[in-house]
Amino acid sequence: MTTLTAPPERTAVPSRREGAARPFALVRHSVALAGRSLTKTRRTPEQLIDVTLQPILFVVMFLYLLGGAVAGSTHEYLQTLLPALMVMNTVFASVQTGINLNDDIKKGVFDRFRSMPIARSAPLVGSVLGDLIRFVLLIVVQLGFGYAVGFRIETDPLSALAACLLVMFFAFCLTWVFVLIGMLAREPGAVQGIGFMAMFPLTFGTNVLVPTDTLPGWLQAWVDANPVTAVMETARGLMVGGAVAGPALETVLWSVGVLAVFFPLAVRAYLRRT
Amino acid sequence: MTYAFRAEGLVKRFGATVALAGIDLAARQGTVLGVLGPNGAGKTTAVRILATLLRPDEGTATVGGLDVVRDAGEVRRLIGLTGQYASVDEDLTGTENLVLIGRLLDMRTAAARARARELLAYFELAEAAARPVKTYSGGMRRRLDLAASLVGRPDVIYLDEPTTGLDPVRREDVWGIVRSLVGDGVTVLLTTQYLEEADALADEISVIDHGRVIAHGTPAELKQRVGGRHLDLRPLDPARLLDSAGILAAVAGTQPESPTRGTLTVPVEDDGMLTAAVRRLDEAGIAVAELSLRLPDLDDVFFTLTGHGTAAPAGTGGAGEARTAKTEEAVR
Incomplete structure (x- = not known):
């Protein structure tokens, strides 16, 4: 390095102090960091296996393994199954965000983010926003494969789109639970363990995979209370018809509630972690 | 006397371990303070407190007269940090890393790109600019890490063992960079395990051991003692x-x-x-x-x-x- 005689120009670009007064810092910084997250996803596409192969695998498994027994006809079953699987897989995908963050946050670059004058929660919000692409991809694959094996939207495209957006919104809010776990746990494996322990009763304890009248009373009570049941009912209602207003309201309330509780907790855990 | 940064009586415990047992560190503007000590002496803990990453259990620290706990947000505008382990993103390219930092510092994208180009050229990383950092050698990472700290033109830079693990030629490169920064009016806190390095760069040296300053002085004074x-x-x-x-x-x-x-x-x-x-x-x-x-x-x-x-x-x-x-x- 022989050219180290002239230091970089120190006047050409605005200093940190001038920039800081600009508004919407959280949004701006989160978007920049979501871009980082997207670039990483693009460079390591193997991380997308859970949102590309798993939706296909689940359709095959549930439709052909259980469909005959549960509904008598696989086509009947597919119509109720597919919206439910869409919800189930996005919920699983939200656990993965917590696992990834647990690993990511240990890297030195988070020390740099923390020592910079940016909105405190921006590194977390950015990562979660960047992971929305995973939900989009998942839903596209889920619906695409569903169509290939005979699933048909019986309402209208706008309602179907609303179903997709609502499912994504719920998954986005639920992600903060796993971000919190990711901030508290020491190892990615622990996040996975805790995450999936919470996932199974949430995703399987619903009324869409099997008829609830075969279940014991205590399990029926859980299925009724389970927010994922409401999300699955909403998605099904918007895609193949049925009651929507009640479960949709329930979904939104749950989503907002989960976000309101777990977002601050996750940010606090992030800031306390050293 | 005005100090660019000043720590007084810092105490930090991690469970039963006392990392800092009442440490004082200070540097006037435009000078280099060398903090010399072995592994585990508390160097990194002190840097992390001054960089607002850790809160002290006791004592106070200020940067540019601003308290690192109370005014942490303001302090972060003044500092640049180069950690012991390179604080850059392995999956991003050199350019992407620096542009990201620039955008987080609220530069416009064009300005952030220009700054990234300028710094990459200065640190002789222009050829590697489009490659992911995980393909970089140790020396290249350190240089990119230093570049990342300089994107926002900080007043105070913390260099935590910037040459550990570098070969002698690369070490001299880093020394050259530190000298030019100081020539620019930047204040530097440099931690190191090498007296030679502290002697080459620092205006004053604090020797620390077990979380305490056991000697302080100019390199000449210190060499006289040892x-x-x-x-x-x-x-x-x-x-x-x-x-x-x-x-x-x-x-x-x-x-x-x-x-x-x-x-x-x-x-x-x-x-x-x-x-x-x-x-x-x-x-x-x-x-x-x-x-x-x-x-x-x-x-x-x-x-x-x-x-x-x-x-x-x-x-x-x-x-x-x-x-x-x-x-x-x-x-x-």
């Missing part, structure tokens, strides 16, 4: 060790020590002593396997200041004990 340069000698024939020790004692005026079997070391005051030693060894017909003049290493410094080496909680052996073996015993 005996300046040392002359190391290893005669080819170990049987001539005692004769060699006699010669060194006569030249340097003090009895040499024998840190390891077959070698001698003695503090020397001026360059003339080296030539004198060479002449007299030659006259005595003693063939030399190794003869060198060097600054004391961290172990010498610690031995002089604390009576034990860096590795040694008193009496557990290692460097401390070796040093106490005086020439005569070693020769026998």
